[in-house]
Amino acid sequence: NAGVTQTPKFRVLKTGQSMTLLCAQDMNHEYMYWYRQDPGMGLRLIHYSVGEGTTAKGEVPDGYNVSRLKKQNFLLGLESAAPSQTSVYFCASSYGGDPPETQYFGPGTRLLVL
């Protein structure tokens, strides 16, 4: 099992450009999440999904959109990138059952917006 994978690993964007980050999991998990982590800080939840076809806003959703068309994939989109979106983006997934608290994280995508 690959677990949670993220594409790309690193990307440089210019202000105003758009991009999509892809997250895939092969654990048949119901729940998937997108976080951002800024230097020296904890993770903040951007958007999440509790099942195929569903999405919901997290703590810091502005400037991002998501889609969960297939159970195993969760896409994060930036329509018009801003320097404030320079960060490391982590995708995670969880079973949603018991124990409910274990989230499995991907390796991260490092995004630099110039």
Place this chain on the structure above:
Amino acid sequence: GQSLEQPSEVTAVEGAIVQINCTYQTSGFYGLSWYQQHDGGAPTFLSYNALDGLEETGRFSSFLSRSDSYGYLLLQELQMKDSASYFCARRNAGNMLTFGGGTRLMVKP
């Protein structure tokens, strides 16, 4: 609110014991998790406490006191490889997590 407080940095020597504290606000609290993150790596799950008391997993233990809105992670027999950041995270409704700012642990020889 759902914020958590933990020390930003802790230093200890190899073989010692270290305790990383975490306080949280009680509103909507379901439980407390701990995650480890090495530099450049992804967070990995360490432990979870839903009820008061101590949970032990090898060299790591985690404690929760719901009445004090307080928990801690205890690392015993410290090894150099334990140098990492440790995050407490509260479980909210719907299996969502709110993370603390992280404690950077430096283990010295």
